[in-house]
Amino acid sequence: MIHTPGTFRYPLEPIVETKNQLVVKVDRDLEDITPGYLENRKKDLLLLPRAVAEKEFETLKMIGHRMKGSGAGYGFQFISDIGTRLEQAAKRQDLKEVQVCIEQLADYLNRVEVVYL
């Protein structure tokens, strides 16, 4: 069976969103590896500004592409969405949009809390 690309949405949506907190439900089977995944995205946040400064669009595209492919699988639809936008912005060499993506990713990682179900 094949399903149409881009239609998959992670079924578990955030359950609480406040100014300082964003609670996301994640599959309990992913409990061991989820903290590491979020840590890796924080490492991306260190790499991204450097890539922007150097105008390394291939690096930006690769990071966006990977976020797009992995985020929702771990339960973080937002990371996939940001990854899609980042990849597209890098392809267009749109540094302004790249910057917006980085700021939104930083805000998300700062606020996200995970509940395992």
Next chain:
Amino acid sequence: MAASDHILVIDDDPDICQLVGDFFQKNGFQVTTANNGKGLQELLDRMKIDLIVLDLMLPDEDGLVVCRNLRSRSNIPVIILSARGEEMDRIIGLEMGADDYLPKPFHPRELLARVKSVLRRARALPEDACEDDSSAHYRFSGWTLDVPTRQLYTPSGDKIFLSGGEFALLRVFLNHPNRVLTRDQLLTFSHGREIEPYDRTIDMQISRLRRRLRDDPKSPELIKTVRSLGYVFSTRVERTDAKS
């Protein structure tokens, strides 16, 4: 699924390898990961792999090429995972011999279900399911199919034209008489691809083949429908081989 099913994940993204590896191990699989397609043959020579999950965008090689090369020398089932997700990529992936295609992002439970499904299908029929019958003559209910010339003869000796799809389908039935074959199996063995949702290819070809065989669709004698399962070719089949 056998307890020791061994999955090879080829993906350059370590987070995907971690996700699939961890999730599948928790579900009783043995998992090996590789971040590129280099050394694949050596790896396959070294260990028994039951299924390969393959990313298309690898750093050193196009996953489609890896898939095609693999298929030319091995029947190991392949599921392509890719964030490319374009329709043409999916079609090419399946044409290159992949058994399934799942676009990223994906839910690991969906991948698990697809892996189990592909493994089940791969084991559903014996290995001689596609045995070489290129020099065979089949006889059934007075009819004759001459495989080398692709000619079908009626009981009175008239030639019947068969399209490529009808010929392939009849050959699959003649290889497996009196055995229920699912639509999926019929499509896989006659066309080398999997069934898709709402795919009516097999039903339409069955309908046409029945007409060729003058088999009443309301009360078929040769190709019988098995409700919710598929079809069975319900007659005695004799095979002679020109080589023997």
